[in-house]
Amino acid sequence: MLLQQILNGLTAGSVYALIALGYTMIYGILGLINFAQGEIYMAGAFATVLLLSAYKVNFFVAFLFGMGVAAVLGLILERLAFRPLRGSHPLVPLISAIGASIFLQSLALLLFGPADRAFPLQFEFAALDIAGVTVSTLQVAIFVTALFFMALLVVFVKYTKFGKAIMATALDQDTARLMGINVDRMIALTFLIGSALSGAAGIMMAIYYNTTYPRMGLLPGLKAFSAAVLGGVGNIPGAIVGGLLLGVAENLGAGYLSSGYKDAVAFAILIIVLLVRPKGLLGGRGH
């Protein structure tokens, strides 16, 4: 039972971590809580589902397509809703992000309707029974894929020129410019990466729960933000640890307390972290 909950929690948590990475990177570089992150997650899922329903394409092609759509949407948002407001009081881009979030959500509602859509899967997943714990190969696939993306990001940030330039921009924009770093481009790149990861998260959740709908991004968005705060906003390993912990805590809460309030666990954690350790477990950085 306990092990089962932990396993389920790690699956969901690895997806939260992917979204949390987007929050944390964008917050690190712009000091902005990107409220539209959940809608980008939703857009990635919809793009994949629609493509798979309409054409007989390979699943992996559709997956990459969904990530691409999410990334482009992130870039458009940055360009239209955030860049014109750079340098304003921090509240201004925050409200703009809220506007973008509600806009995308209602746009999806108008375009796709409120009904759930199932995920048109092309292959089946097996359920493995290991010492009384049921693990589906889907869970394993999600967890491994999420870890792969996380590892990719960490390697990118730590070992590539542009990754380091993003970190430098997050630390000190003026000095980054003095190195010849184009700050606008680094911010756009951050949105691109964060959005692609959120898109991937959306697709995986759409498969996991076999459902896609316009408001699907709201709760995972909030949970991922809580995960980012738990790990320390602006801190990349923090987002990963925070996401995994949050997923586990949520499933344990649902299993041992009440499943009706499963979604409240993330929020309770957010409040407790703010009260007890506002910098998060691994410490915040950036703005």
Next chain:
Amino acid sequence: MTEYFLHIAIISALHIILALSLNLIIGYCGQVSLGHAAFYGLGAYTSALAAIHWQASFFLTLPLAGVVAALFGLGLGIPTLRLRDDYLAIVTLGFGIIVDLILLNLEVTGGPDGLVRIPPPQLAGVDFRNKFMYLLLVALVVAFTLGLIYRLVHSRHGRALKAIRDHEMTARVMGINAAAYKISIFTLAAGLAGLAGALYAHYITFINPESFGLHTSILVLTMVVLGGMGSILGSVVGAGVLTILPELFRRFADYQDLAYGAMLIALLIWRPQGLLGTGKISQKFSLAKNRAKKGN
């Protein structure tokens, strides 16, 4: 027809209270609450439940609604505003979702069906089912809200608030407890939203969680931004405009949220001071672009 206009006037007045209170948070905490509708809902449910279960007079349940909403505001403000005020938006968003969840799941709140047969206010000889009388009652609370804000701005505390608003660092150095002031403002604003909720519940006489969700919080936020962040008159006008416009464009009701979202972004880019913002706070949001870091 008169009935209809009176109805619009009452709803406008309720929105004015909500917009004014949210504007307080924006102006003096420099932050935005996305759970404003939740405080509105807490007020509505508190007052309705007290009236239904204890047969309490509206004139007792109204202040009770305010106090309960304010207490929730306090509980939320302390962890959030103490150190990191930039989390207020997302914490209140989460709060809104939780309140919604609780209202939907509890038995006492009637779940998704909500509460019905909420008694209208009773006062010797006055029939508050008459919309005109109810409008007077709501107008009284609007006047109370305006008076409170006026008193606040022009008191000793008002000067401290201004100092925090304009130069938070300097204010802190001067020994002003910025966090305590922000928490107080947030608590007050939550309480005012609670009052509006009670007025709504006993006017409509049936409530369900739907009226107090994110949609309503965004609506109020759009009112404030449209009118002008920091402008009192702006909130009044913004609330009026965004109550009347949807009535005129009922056919496009499905596009409402889409329009609010687009409007928020467009206003911030092209007219961050809103329709009427000219004061100090509006400048903070619109002219910040030119304010450069100090250096030589």
Next chain:
Amino acid sequence: MLTLKSVHSYYGSLHVLKGVSLHVRAGEIVALLGANGAGKTTTLKTISGLLKPRTGQVEFQGEDISRLSAEAIVQRGIAHVPEGRRVFSTLTVAANLELGAFARRDHQAVKKDLQEIQERFPILRERARQPAGTLSGGEQQVLAMARALMARPKLLLLDEPSMGLAPRLVQQVFAIIRHLQATGTTILLIEQNARAALKVADRGYVMETGRISLDGTAAELMDHNEVKRAYLGKGYQEVWED
């Protein structure tokens, strides 16, 4: 090499530079002196593109660079070591150095330069894997200067390199400046420590409230009564002397 022609710069509505004209010839060290708030840092920021002049011209090697972005100016060969060092504190020392060469495309040469710089400043090699924020103030200054050198600049702008450093380290910083000049780098230098600056400089400018109030060779300025009174002061301990 570098010429400023009646440059006016603003912070928002604050008029900071009120018609600054100066020039730096190739191979020179030029010192920019003046009290706090005179506009020295603003002058450097205007040259490196962090700030755009409202009117006036900044010419570098015959090209008007006053409308170029900071990134483009770095590529033209101007490196700016900002006041307070501003190393990227959570990045490693090595990453800081690599970022200094961000604008360059000659990757092989960058590698070679990194080797050379690490040889010249062994501390940067020893601490290569350490976050830059863990270095001491003096080490951070060395890192900031080395980082700028990684861009292979033709012109180096130094803003208060000796600020807040212990006397021994001040000496070391000025030794680096001399060495850079010897290897052909042109330098425009801001210093609170006017005497030390004039010791290494060929020429100097004195700024007052956004204008150049005085200019001359280092020797002339050193002897100038105004400069002596205002910036050199009597009994100033000559800690930078060997």
